Amino acid sequence: MGAYLKNEQEINLSILQEKVLNSPFYKSKLKSMNFYSSIKDVPFTLKDEIRKTSKYDLLAVDKRLISHFHESSGTTGIPTTSWYTKRDLETGGKEIAVSGIKLNDNDLVLIRFPFSMFVPAFFVLHAAYQTGAGVIPASSRNTVTPYPKVLELMTELEVTVFAGIPRELELLAETARQLSINLKESFPHLRGILVAGELLSPRRKAYLEGVWGRPIYNLYGSTETGNIAKMCEYGVLHLSEENYYLEIYEESLKAEKAVGEVGVAVITTLTNQAAPLIRYVTEDLVSIHPSKCQCGSSHLEVRHYGRAKDCLTIGDKTIGLYELQEAIYSLDQVPIAWKVRETEDGMNIVMQYSEPVLLLKGVIQEHYKKNNIPGTITLSLDETLFDTSTLLNNEISRKPVYIEKRK
Template identity: 45%
Template sequence: MPTSLEERELKLRELLSLLPNSPLYRDKLEGYDTSRIALADIRSLPLTTKAELRTAGAFGYLAVPKEQIAQYHESTGTTGEPSVSWFTLEDIATGGRQLRECGVNLASDDLVLIRFPYAMSLPAFLMQDACWATGAGIVPASGRTVVTPYPRVLELMKRLGVTVIAGLPREMELLAEAARLLGQQPSWDYPSLRAICVAGELLSDARRRHIERLWGVPVFNMYGSTETANIAVMCEQGVLHVREQDFIVEVLTEDGGHSVAEGERGYAAITTLSHRASPLLRYYNEDIVAVAPHRCSCGRSGASLTHYGRAKDRMTFGTTTLDAHDVQEAVYSLVPAPDAWKVIEQERGLHVLLDSHRSEQWSEESVGIQLSRWLRVPVTVEIAADGVLLDRDGLLRNVPSTKPIYIQRFARTADPVRELLDRGRELFMSGDYSGAKTAFEEAIVVNERNAESHAWLAAAYGRLIEAGNMQAKIKLLPIFENEVRTALEIDPLHPFARRMNGSRLLNTPESLGGNPALAAEEFQYSLAHGLDDADLWVQLGQCYVKLGRGDQALEAIQAALRREPDHRKARRLMEALQEEDE
């Protein structure tokens, strides 16, 4: 059944009444009148960042009494401090319900082998609840343990007639390779198997098709995290549908201040509408996603979601930006697809290590040419020696798997200015403009000739001016204008500095140097150089209104609404323009 707007509005009100029970949100939402917030107003509330969750600690965003807690979970923490979450019994049931919407359509005659790790991680327990709720039986063959090595899991699958496997995508690949080493053909030797469910790792379409070829059954993906539980599930048509009764998924620009256009890549901000124990508001989880409305023949109404990977894995070479999804699509499109692989970022391109039991079919030179063409960056290829990427002997012995590193980033020299800018932007996103201002000022102390630092400092002053009284506006405006001028003196072509200059020219009275025509040129320059969000189009529209160019103003506001349909200022301007036409 489609989720109604009224149901989502009610759930948002319930969430906003629950959040102040946690120490984090009690402080974070102080001064906000949340009783007046509707779905269309959610962008007026602050983002929640990973840094804030780490600072809050395990109990910092617990929103229910300890007596109501049923389970505690942590991520592996292999790439930093672990992510944590708390669950009531109701939360576990909600997570199970989310998974039951998967296109695998679990039934009482299914026997599901759960290969997700049971130690601390979340997916095994949600899958277990989903099975129990449908009457399906489970075989708890946890991964990454000496209790259930690969040969034993394969023996269990065959002897018990397992119909569904659920686990990490990598576990599905390793099980298939172990079966091959045992003289089996996975797509023929497990006739009871009808489907595979995966979660916990990035799964591009090419990787999903590869696993389907290995096992001869459909693969269904599930997208979520330890902090949020399951956000989207894949239907029978291969579409990841957002569970809109349980989540609001925003897709934002890198600074978190604006929405991107429907279907465009951006940074996810997740609001958990149904989670009780450790709810989250606009959680900026550092994942790159795209979300778009989707009329699907499966009958599910949730928007489609594409996951492109973590922001930490995003690589930029000149004008080419690569996400982990792009790399996966290229690697798994090779013939043969590799049994194991690793990409090493270099200063001007990529070095790719590949392993396959069919590696004699590869030529390092030809594969390098293919990958260079697909990824649009220079790629060198090395066929790895046996055991470097994959310990095949270990697959047949009692050796548990470990979390692989698929992308190894280039070890650049530490840049204190970049670290301060990143910290300042994170504070800016969370609504702490005074803290952001301090971080940007510290970046300028380290290098006063950095245009980006001055432009971001101007942005922080701009937000403080918006929120301040008349006395504060008079005091801060000259500082804002000076930072814009300084940024442009250092780098007159910097897009963000040009945008800030456009804001200065637009919002300053013409008698004091404002110029909407020049402001429009600055905004057009910013758009042409990669800054594309609803607020920027609104500002361009405001310029055209001041210049009396109604048709161009209308086009700009329409562009803003395509990127963010609920943008309040854009809607007001649209109504004003339509009234003028009447």
């Protein structure tokens, strides 16, 4: 149980105290931390607490040190907020610079992460500044850089690295198909892809690497915390142990999970200046594994399984986005859009294809069963989730909702 970090006992509570008690939020929540002899005694910080607090209450530095304010996408309706100093942004950038993508001054990075309230675009920007790489700020979610324009820029500017959410890779691939652009041949300079911001199960990663013919490096983190883990060249997501202390708890937060077991990630930021967090319950499902990686890092491996709130309970089984991605992305024909609707005794899986495909419902249902999807599975193959013709127009992209729970 517990001992995820060699220096768990060495977490300096007085230094943490000094930092977090500078924010009005923690000043009122923790009163004084002198009474805590171990970090394990400090109360958890819940997402709802952060959502309810006013934005400046999380700030732990003088306003003059503020570099950025950010908000999460607010999938649940209410966004979570965070502050960053220049050094905080540089730390997030450094994590990307030293990830498996190994940015260098020969690189030209097309940043498709939105340059807006979300933080990843700015981390990539800082990674580029640190390594001398050039950037093309081809933000998603605006009308300046629609999908065909992104493909055009990638070819014309000889882009070497693409950075964006995994869904953008799927939408760009579909745009390329509509424009008869061969992804593997049209971008001879593209050497790798950096993704973040959405779950990337191993089979989704393998599928996208197959479609694009390039290696993909994933990042795990959040607006509130920064980059918690980065993928090395061997596909292992390593915890940034110098910047984060990670604990894993069962969802009720009553008991800690053992190494290798899946639970909710509880994060303490060790170096964040602007909005430090202590024992922050991320609501993300993760597991950690000891690592003696070929890349030379002995930092723990983090495996990410999506959000606990997305999980469906069917009979005595729980499945979430991870299991669904593993099943969908190992289909012989992967749909361009899909959605799972919870039903009384299972789920209705909607799959949309952009080209006519020969699908045998029985074979697909059998595939899902084999991939441990429980309950009664019904399939909808004629429903339009997403109008693929909009990709060629100047429409703004959005992150899809993959799981729809019963009300």
